[in-house]
Amino acid sequence: MKKIKDYQSKDVQSYLSQVKDNDKDIGAFLEFNDSAEASDIEGTLSSVPFGVKDNIAVEGMHLTCGSKMLENFVSPYDATAVKKLKEAGAICLGKTNLDEFGMGSSTDNSALGVTNNPWDTSRVCGGSSGGSAAAVAAGMVPFALGTDTGGSIRQPASFCGVYGLKPTYGVVSRFGLVAYASSLEVCGILADSVDTTRTVFETIKGKDVNDQTSIDHIPASPEAKTIAVLSGDLGLSPEVEAAYKKAAEAYKEKGFSIIETTLPMLDYGIAAYYTIAMGEASANLARYNGVRYGHRSKDASNFEDLVQKSRDEGFGDEVKLRILLGTYVLRSGFQDQYYTRAQKIRTAVRNEFDSVFEKADLIMLPAFPTQAFVHGDSSLDQFQQKLADKFTVAANLAGVPSMSVPVSVENGLPVGMQLMGPVFSEERIFRAAEVLAEVLPPAACPGKMEVC
Amino acid sequence: MSKYDTFIGLEIHIQLLTETKIFCNCKSNFGDEPNSNVCPVCLGYPGVLPALNEEAVKLSYIVCRAMNCDLAKEGVFERKNYFYPDLTKNYQISQFEKPFGRNGYFEYESGDEIKKIRFHEIHLEEDAGKMIHEGDRSYCDYNRAGTCLLEIVTEPEFKEPQEAEDFLQAFRRAVRHLGVCDGNMDEGSMRCDANISLNLPGKGLGTKAEVKNVNSSRFVKKALQYERKRQEKILKSGGTVIQETRLWDEQRSVTESMRTKEQAHDYRYFPEPDLPPFRPDEAFLQIVEEAQIELPLARKQRFMEQYKLTEVQAEWVCEEKQSADFFEKVVSLGADAVTTAKWLMGNIAKELNARNIAKTDLGTDSCQLTEKRLAELFDLLSNNKIHAKIAVQTLQIIFDEDKNPTNIVKENGWEQSAEDEGELENIVKQILADNPKVVEQIKGGDQKPRGFIVGKVMAATKGTANPQSVQALITKLIEG
Amino acid sequence: MKTEELLITAAQAQLALPAEEEGRLAAAVTEMLDYFAKMSEVDVENLEPTTHALIRDNALRADNSNPNNKFNNNQEALIERAPESNNNFIIIPNVL
Numbered sequence A: 001m002k003k004i005k006d007y008q009s010k011d012v013q014s015y016l017s018q019v020k021d022n023d024k025d026i027g028a029f030l031e032f033n034d035s036a037e038a039s040d041i042e043g044t045l046s047s048v049p050f051g052v053k054d055n056i057a058v059e060g061m062h063l064t065c066g067s068k069m070l071e072n073f074v075s076p077y078d079a080t081a082v083k084k085l086k087e088a089g090a091i092c093l094g095k096t097n098l099d100e101f102g103m104g105s106s107t108d109n110s111a112l113g114v115t116n117n118p119w120d121t122s123r124v125c126g127g128s129s130g131g132s133a134a135a136v137a138a139g140m141v142p143f144a145l146g147t148d149t150g151g152s153i154r155q156p157a158s159f160c161g162v163y164g165l166k167p168t169y170g171v172v173s174r175f176g177l178v179a180y181a182s183s184l185e186v187c188g189i190l191a192d193s194v195d196t197t198r199t200v201f202e203t204i205k206g207k208d209v210n211d212q213t214s215i216d217h218i219p220a221s222p223e224a225k226t227i228a229v230l231s232g233d234l235g236l237s238p239e240v241e242a243a244y245k246k247a248a249e250a251y252k253e254k255g256f257s258i259i260e261t262t263l264p265m266l267d268y269g270i271a272a273y274y275t276i277a278m279g280e281a282s283a284n285l286a287r288y289n290g291v292r293y294g295h296r297s298k299d300a301s302n303f304e305d306l307v308q309k310s311r312d313e314g315f316g317d318e319v320k321l322r323i324l325l326g327t328y329v330l331r332s333g334f335q336d337q338y339y340t341r342a343q344k345i346r347t348a349v350r351n352e353f354d355s356v357f358e359k360a361d362l363i364m365l366p367a368f369p370t371q372a373f374v375h376g377d378s379s380l381d382q383f384q385q386k387l388a389d390k391f392t393v394a395a396n397l398a399g400v401p402s403m404s405v406p407v408s409v410e411n412g413l414p415v416g417m418q419l420m421g422p423v424f425s426e427e428r429i430f431r432a433a434e435v436l437a438e439v440l441p442p443a444a445c446p447g448k449m450e451v452c
Numbered sequence B: 001m002s003k004y005d006t007f008i009g010l011e012i013h014i015q016l017l018t019e020t021k022i023f024c025n026c027k028s029n030f031g032d033e034p035n036s037n038v039c040p041v042c043l044g045y046p047g048v049l050p051a052l053n054e055e056a057v058k059l060s061y062i063v064c065r066a067m068n069c070d071l072a073k074e075g076v077f078e079r080k081n082y083f084y085p086d087l088t089k090n091y092q093i094s095q096f097e098k099p100f101g102r103n104g105y106f107e108y109e110s111g112d113e114i115k116k117i118r119f120h121e122i123h124l125e126e127d128a129g130k131m132i133h134e135g136d137r138s139y140c141d142y143n144r145a146g147t148c149l150l151e152i153v154t155e156p157e158f159k160e161p162q163e164a165e166d167f168l169q170a171f172r173r174a175v176r177h178l179g180v181c182d183g184n185m186d187e188g189s190m191r192c193d194a195n196i197s198l199n200l201p202g203k204g205l206g207t208k209a210e211v212k213n214v215n216s217s218r219f220v221k222k223a224l225q226y227e228r229k230r231q232e233k234i235l236k237s238g239g240t241v242i243q244e245t246r247l248w249d250e251q252r253s254v255t256e257s258m259r260t261k262e263q264a265h266d267y268r269y270f271p272e273p274d275l276p277p278f279r280p281d282e283a284f285l286q287i288v289e290e291a292q293i294e295l296p297l298a299r300k301q302r303f304m305e306q307y308k309l310t311e312v313q314a315e316w317v318c319e320e321k322q323s324a325d326f327f328e329k330v331v332s333l334g335a336d337a338v339t340t341a342k343w344l345m346g347n348i349a350k351e352l353n354a355r356n357i358a359k360t361d362l363g364t365d366s367c368q369l370t371e372k373r374l375a376e377l378f379d380l381l382s383n384n385k386i387h388a389k390i391a392v393q394t395l396q397i398i399f400d401e402d403k404n405p406t407n408i409v410k411e412n413g414w415e416q417s418a419e420d421e422g423e424l425e426n427i428v429k430q431i432l433a434d435n436p437k438v439v440e441q442i443k444g445g446d447q448k449p450r451g452f453i454v455g456k457v458m459a460a461t462k463g464t465a466n467p468q469s470v471q472a473l474i475t476k477l478i479e480g
Numbered sequence C: 001m002k003t004e005e006l007l008i009t010a011a012q013a014q015l016a017l018p019a020e021e022e023g024r025l026a027a028a029v030t031e032m033l034d035y036f037a038k039m040s041e042v043d044v045e046n047l048e049p050t051t052h053a054l055i056r057d058n059a060l061r062a063d064n065s066n067p068n069n070k071f072n073n074n075q076e077a078l079i080e081r082a083p084e085s086n087n088n089f090i091i092i093p094n095v096l
């Protein structure tokens, strides 16, 4: 397996042309950084290329969010996470595809391009950080930044067979991350190894003056002995079910004690999650009105018309749906039964996790009930896809860290499991993931790019 | 007397005197080139986040405390959602459920009475940008977008438009004394919306109309007077007042319906996820406490009591904190309080005016007349070293040449030789001897030529002679 | 959701809903809202809402204009991003 230093390139431009070539069948990137050059900064990340999900700001590059609304928008500033990586000498190679504004779990909701799963190009790469996951899986970059609002890093990581970390809420600054659901989302990492994930995490974490919800990372104990798994019928596909069992066996083999538990609040998590996320999104996306930047409708007769037409033309269906719902759940007369209730359920979800973490050091659960599905799978419409986020949204509601770890390849497609811990337990998760990799070493995607 | 009760409430917005905006470090300046104090944060760019300004929070709590509010143990920002092009995010970060201050009150003078108005709440929020409308285009300038705005909401308890005007003037003075706002209604750093409703006695609040676009406290009164008449007419004829927003037309002195599609506003407030709640700790509250000052009304009353100033004098001195502080400092250096007040309102005000020095410059580097210099001048005067006319000349030179009064008097040889009565008598004798005709006139009972003699003596003494002493000598020497 | 409510909501969200989208969106919205109704099964009596997951401390910024702020002297670059601008103003069709 390639180590991070194997990616350190002195001839970035020739490397970039290899990547461009490789990306033709995948479509992970929306834009390449043609002025990328090697860095003379010392350090592990020096001259290491990385991808950035296109809802994270990189100065001088587009910040499209996969939307027609921002198709021509170029960011005048760097996101804090990007800035820290640049300061460590890493090189932003390009911007990766995503579901429009992070809304989706396939990347098929991008208005600007299609991204295929490198394991099987007829299949989706997952989402919304699908481009980042695909770029890592295909070996184009050792890591990429993603964002996770309700599973948007972990689910594509599982679909593409890479590691995907959603850190503790607030530990990585959100400055420069284009807001979808502010109280839920974080900036995180998709990477080809635990070690790379750790290195990047150590680089980008930390309190930021530009994000007043950011917090210092005060590491929890790195030791894990007990891992909780979910019992009962979880509605998993046979392949995911099999992978879940394999992973639990692997931990037993390594001397961990596995305990069974239930998380009854998971059934309500989806409703609470989408209520909060859409409510916040309705406000976060209000700024796109064609006035100061972004798409402005050509045929508007007056100001109100201009705003409405610009938004109608600039936003895709899923975005409009979520804005509508989010506006509705905040309306007076409806807010108590929806938005406020959802926030109380959020408290219940947190309480439930707290009690599980009293008896277990980590919880292992699937990232998604199925493996990567085929583009345009009619059995899994947008609504069904939302329900399938059941295992991932809980970590966002609770603000705790969780990482999707590749555990097996079933029928030629990877399956990932989440390792979820209490706040600040990232290192505990990394170590547990390394243990798992000893027993079940992650497989490389067929045709993974080789670097010379 | 009207058969209706009137209920008036005010919503006042004051721009806080911070160096930077509320959520970004753009300068908070009035009158700069359009869109010169803007950045991705205050322009509402994708991906940016607000970072709350500490000073804005501090100044807000200082006002809340001075207005006798219950101070929030937890102040929470919320998003107020509505679309308007002067609002860059299309939501305003404001406060709703948990404002910094609640249940305050403020005492002000109206007529001969001290009245008390209660506040419903005081909250901190961001200001919006400005627009100019011309032809088929509107021009947006976001320099003001994101400046720190404190909103003060009174209970609807003013009974008369006059009370609203009196309150506004007193409140303006108070925030200036607190140093949190310059209170400039012309430039919009203090703005006021008023709501008014009428109802039969005992029936409580009526249906209110809100009046906007009023940029002076006098116009607030006029707009309310107009609005009261308008509503009274409607009610008397059996009609109903429509709840609406009306604009004050300054030219025509009328309020007019905005006639917009008055869609019932639903702001869909919810807690701002980008900003943690603010919880003041002991140290912060201590700072707020230490920033409290005696408010102008209390100070004025004390000045009348303690320094025996007339109401007019006390009012003048206490109009600005700087002038009141200056006054007290001069008095503490030994000057007579009433003399100081008289001089401030008279000679000194005249000099300040002539030199375009503001009353608020008193006691600062922009004003050559320091407290010490003025006290020294009064000292010379009260010890008969100089007389009043010389004192006024000395005052002018203090301003012109930035010198101490003692030096000025010495350099000009203006010391009044009060002890040297003998020499003065010799001079008067000489002048009387030189002007026998005049002496005859005075002896004959015509007092007018006395001034001629005094003038001659003053010229001979370069103005240092005390005119009263000269008069006394003339009487003594002529009438024996 | 009733069409009337959908239209009120769309107006508040400043979304123009072309007539052909109305029905489809209404159905999708209704599907989600029905699902959200599930939340009523949870007893939330003694639960405080979670509005800010992990933040406990005050966060404040010092009131200094930062001379290193690269936007201090480069506002034109921002105004140029507006679809219509002139003389440093961002321009829109007349709002009045």
Ligand SMILES: [Mg+2]
Pocket: B094, B125, B151
């Ligand atoms: Mg307000």
Ligand SMILES: [Zn+2]
Pocket: B021, B024, B025, B026, B037, B038, B039, B040, B041, B042, B043, B146
């Ligand atoms: Zn700014």
